[in-house]
Amino acid sequence: MSELDALPAHYRLILCDVWGCIHDGIRLLPGVVERLTRWKAEGRTVFLVTNAPRTEATIARELEWLGLPRSAYDRIDSSGEAGIDALTSLGRPTGFLGTEDDRAELERAGLAFVEDSDATDIACIGFDDHRASIADYAADLDRWAARGVTLHCLNPDRVAMVGEIAVPCAGAIADAYEERGGRVTWYGKPHPAIYQHVLATAGSPPLDSVVAIGDGLLTDMLGAARHGIAAVFVTGGIQRGAGIPADFAQAHGLGDWRPLFTVSSLA
Template sequence: MSAHPVPIVPGLSAVDTRYTTLFCDVWGVVHNGVACFPAAVEALKRYRAERGATVVLVTNSPRRHRQVTEQLRDLGVEDAAYDAVVTSGDVTREHLLSVGLERVFHIGLTRDEALYEGTGMRLVPAEEAEIVVATGLYDDETETPDDYHDLLAGFAARRLPFVSANPDIVVERGTRMVWCAGALAKLYESFGGEVVQAGKPYPPIYAAARARAATLTGTRPDDGSILAVGDGLPTDVRGGCNEGLDVLFVTGGIHAADFGPHDAPDPKAVATRLERDSLKAVAAVTALRW
């Protein structure tokens, strides 16, 4: 039996008008970590202006939303393209506050340590840690998860909880792939360690996105009115499917090489891959545009 076909549409203008809220991915859809995609920015601006829609950027960035907003501006993403940003960093911070452990061993860039400001938590050496939080690798340009084998094995032996502030395994930065905190979480699990994942495809970040949308509009959006937009099959698409949301799959992102030419993906290959991974999309688009 052949896979159910997925229509490849020209852009957001072609999606059903019932979608009054977008949960839109950021990295790989709106920018590539180096520069924004102007067509994507324009599409989101027009969707807000012409459909009267609410756009919530939902990202697996381990930073707080204020930092991501600043980064978006630096990359050329206009404020008019979205209403709010919800990050896995925000969700991580709320989780850490809820568990009440104070001594944190941090794995990731120094700039990500803003996550702990105002929480009463202290960053401590490995031997003093009560909990491990990974926002990424210390140097994702040169390191791999294997460089953390012994460190993580030691934490797992002590049964320390491990929080991944970014469930992504890899992300495309410009033209190359770099490792993310999700890869460390996967390694930690292989040692039998306890892992909490803060971002997509896990429920907490969608609960935060729904709450943010409700605050913006004064009412909780009906799931049938939400369209999840993203390029990551294990994160954006699976998360949307798990939440019972319709999904617009951006084929030209991290999985582009699997579907043929970036600007002319093979519809059969797209449908087959979605079916193989037990995923669904109401439509696909090569890149986010109007």
């Protein structure tokens, strides 16, 4: 029996992470459909909140392909959607860093891009199709920092697990840019914008009725703690079975914060 079976009834809004909790980048994880369906049957609202730099429609199609029925959740909120909204509001084209597929998706969402030599802002989706290490981007990052370019990071994750393989994400590039003195605007967990958006969409419920579920220490857990939201930590994702470090709360100025409980998976 999982502690999730006894999740207190007053938690009416569930903010569930996707990668590492619902799937591993290749397949749906065991027990996910049953767990989400059970929460829905209990009358709870289930929002999937992800740092994926893609649109809600694309993420929904990917989840359906993996076998997650649309009836198992109410809504998807992504850092990609938050970033698209913000970049659209700039009212001008930006530079771009990511794969050609990423670029095509954002162009379909209405964004326009220019060569980075003409850009005051760069949309950072992740690593491109040809360069696999941070060192490969050093010249670009140095040049952008010298010009005062703002890097818009649409995926704060530093790494994601695709099956058993660790794949670096946009957050690692953004970290390297900040180390050079570059200015980064972050979208997604643990940053405020995505929580403000999610809670507003949900009708601004009392925070004590909301619980976040995730496997990321610096995204899911840190974001929930900073925003006064209860959290359940899933150890079977990016942590690969490891628990929360004993000094995590102290290191991040969280006082005596701790998760409601820790589980290995949603099953």
